[in-house]
Amino acid sequence: MFRWILFFVFVILVEVYAFQAIRTVTRLRWVLYAYQIISFIIIMYIAYSFTQFDRSVGQNKQTLFTFGLLLLTYVPKMVIAIVMFGEDIVRFFFGVMREFLGNSNESFLIERRKFVSQAALGLAAIPFVSLLYGMTKGKYNFQVRKKTLYFADLPESFDGMTITQISDVHSGSFDNPDEISHAIDLINQQKSDIILFTGDIVNTHAEEMHPWIETFKRIENPPLGKFSVLGNHDYGEYVTWPTNKDKEDNFNAIKDLHRQIDFKLLLNEHVKLERNGQQIALVGVENWGHNFKKAGDLGKASKGLTPEDFKILMSHDPSHWEMEVKQSHNNYHLTLSGHTHGLQFGIEIPGLIKWSPVQYVYKQWAGLYEHLGRYVYVNRGFGFHAYPGRVGIWPEITVLELKKGEKIA
Template sequence: MTEFLTKSKPINRRTLIKKAGKLYLGLLATGMIIGTYSFKVERFWYHIKEVQLKVKKLPKEFKGWKIVQFSDIHLGFHYGVEELKSVVSMINNLNPDIIFFTGDLIQIGNKEPELAMPVLQELKELRGGKWAVIGNHDFITKDTIRDVLENSQFKVLENNHDFIEYNQQRLYIAGIDDVMYGEPNIGKAVEGLSEDDCVLLLAHEPDIADESSKYPISAQFSGHSHGGQVRLPIYGPIIRQILAKKYMDGLYQVGEKKMPLYVNRGIGTTKVAIRFFCRPEITVFHLS
């Protein structure tokens, strides 16, 4: 009987070692390429994200206005004022009407936040102003951070609100203290306002939205999450921040009133100085 099937030759030890060595070198090379890309390329590949934002009770005089939000610079953690200059230039080129900064100017431990002041002062004067809140990394040097921002023409909000008036109509901007380490008080921040008012809330940590949606707030803007910073296909985000686990990236509708919440991925990094499938973000909102 003719035998058509032949047995494969056994792989000897030397061949096996060669194949294992090639696989190891291939994996090593791939890891080095990904590591270099994540550290040197994607961290500075800014995504300017355009969002059409529908806001309830928006006064007609503010329809079509443009808000630019940036967040989580983390100066001092592999990110310096030279890198920040390019972000400021991009924001200026977007010609916003209003700027929101939602916290974490520095990485905790940075003792020279004043170095950011000349760069932030280059942001253009706007008809709607520049607004900010303090983040958890800012908290230890909170007074200094506040001074840096205020001397850069930002209105720093801490459980209070103010307004933009244009053609006799008002848009209210409220902000709360850092949720993680501060004493946030949403009720105090919107004290005296009603459901008839249009109120935009700045809050560093996004997961507070479940609470803020119960108040007369038209939309919330947050950061803190870094969007997960490192994302793997199918698995999703690797780095999950406290108070940014439920709402991590992008636009949400929160609570019974479907309050819009936007979570910005931030500019800098924390914990590890890499980004993967999670580019840093500057958000442009077109109000309607």
């Protein structure tokens, strides 16, 4: 009950300030009435949708739309409220000064200035347009990102090996078959030696993937195969299940989805990849997250491997690399992760800025990171979750080329 009180207090404050900005800019009654009616309808719809959330179902199309509408409505209004509150501080300061100087014939608070409200509305248009673009176009703005990594101890036969990585499919959020098909075409166009999928095939339920199985089966089988691991959402732990058996059946069905799309699911195990008599190890662990399920067992997955073996590790959550992998004496040369989605919101301008609020939670949140010659690459995600869009952090298909030798500066 208390959270609902906080929610409505927040809504009232933001709405009051937003309405004051509108009223300062225009006095047209039909505009003011239309604004109030539309705002009221949106508030009631959001409140109603939240009350209808079913813990046995979890995220669905309605919850995605509702959360998107919430952000689309209130992020811009929060911008307006911040500007208008700042104006109120100034108005209060001048009111105090007038009282102090004995100028009490005028109203304590000076009138709002039209240009301030216009500026607030102009600033609010930026997140509004960005969020709207993210929900309509940005979520399918697939980017192919390429990196070349150098390793002195890479076996000669694997010099020039290419890896295509995808992560965080979240198939239950998809709503455009043509865009997903285009993304699959992009994957196939890379002609990589191996394709690796680092977890979260669904949001919660195995049946979310059923409409997309044939689409993902179109991913061509490369020379070294297609492999995958599980992510935190694949365990079905974010909903309430009728029985433990229902949860277990769903988990088994999710694991079988990987077989159905022709990926070999690695469950705390490794395989040897061979070329011209030489081998490297591909290690796949179940989800291991600092704040999420810790089903991954690095020791079990690496049993029989030595520090001298060249190893590629698939581990969904990059906090695993930070907390356990990068300091391991077993020497994991390259770790591939996902999970963060880059929060699906941020700013990336190569060479200038790379920022997202998620960086305050995860040290490694998007792209390549290195520690003493050991690397982790964090894929920004293929799909989307919660917010039905992406702003600045676009869906990613990663292509990594492994080279033998030292990087030339």
